[in-house]
Amino acid sequence: MNMEAAVFEIRSTDDDGKLTIVGTVPRGLTGYDGCHFDVSLVSTPLSASVRVYEIQPQNWSAFFQDLAANWKGWSGEKKMESLEGHLAVSATSDALGHISLRVKLRDIIPGTADWRAEGSLIVEAGQLERLAGDARKFFG
Structure with missing residues (x-):
């Protein structure tokens, strides 16, 4: 079965920064079955990329769904990290509907x-529902 690589991308609204995740995430992974995907971060003047291994990629969908469900904001940080720590994302919100995603590779x-x-x-808070849908399509 030939599966095309998919892309999940988040673009910053205030500059040219973006997080791009490329790969094929199989559906129905169980136990320790895993997959790889390639992650790149551009945040002027930074550009970096890494290969990530994950055994429960659907947790990334749940993370973005949680952000979308709480689009009016939350206190503190919401965090997600890949199995081996190659990718970590923390999200904070402000009272004006801006979401800051701190991405670590x-x-x-x-x-x-x-x-x-x-x-x-x-x-922006208004982007979260689309991002959650895109994450669901990519990660399952």
């Missing part, structure tokens, strides 16, 4: 280096 390359990159993206 990291990679450990055996025998060489451990690197980390992070940047922020701003989205």
Whole structure:
């Protein structure tokens, strides 16, 4: 069965920043069955990418669905991190309907280096429902 790679993307409303996730996420993964997807972050002047392994990718859908369900805002941070910590996203909201997504990428390359990159993206509360739908299509 030939499955085309899909794309999930979040674009910042206040600059050219974006988070792009590309891959094919199989449906019906159970137990320790997993998948890989490629993540890139552009947040001027930063550009970084990493390959992420995940055994419960649908948790990312639930994370974005939770943000959309609470579009009027929340206190504190809402956080999500991939199994091995290669991708982490924390979300905060303000009283004006702005959502700040702090995105952290990291990679450990055996025998060489451990690197980390992070940047922020701003989205509007009105975008959250679409992002939740896009996440559901991508992650299941």
